[in-house]
Amino acid sequence: MDKKVLLSAVIDELESKVATLVSAMEQTVDAATNEETVPEHKYDTLALEASYLAHGQAMRLEQVKNDITALRTTVLRPFSGDNKVGLTAxxxxxxxxxxxxxxxxxxxxxxxxxxxxxxxxxxxxxxxxxxxxxxxxxxxxxxxxxxxxxxxxxxxxx
Structure with a gap:
């Protein structure tokens, strides 16, 4: 198997996750800031929960972007049958x-x-x-x- 092709496929998968995460985060931010989610009483926490979710999604998005950057700079090592398992094996x-x-x-x-x-x-x-x-x-x-x-x-x- 060609490891360059495999690495490229992993990056493609992560890039599709970025698009999904951006969309989900936009919807969550909208839910957190929408006037319909303004608390009606002290136990109404819908907006607060949506803001926590948006924060978590933003952190996940940043992690996926960092993973893409790391993988783009990953150097693929050649391995033979006599090598020990290491990074990129x-x-x-x-x-x-x-x-x-x-x-x-x-x-x-x-x-x-x-x-x-x-x-x-x-x-x-x-x-x-x-x-x-x-x-x-x-x-x-x-x-x-x-x-x-x-x-x-x-x-x-x-």
Missing amino acids: LVQLEDDSERTAWYFVLPCAGGISIPGYGVTVVTPHSPLGKSLLGQSRDEEVSLSIAGKVCHYAIISIE
């Missing part, structure tokens, strides 16, 4: 049921699934990302998920 894992999945280790944007490629972004801060860093092909990593221990074998590193 594309890792194929196999679980106990012999199902395989691909993960792209990036500094941010964790959890994004790249449409059409079957690849999910993980960050070094996530439990899976932490367990993968520094591991080699054919090694196993284990994670405790909801009290259940899951084992994964590293099939390939690109």
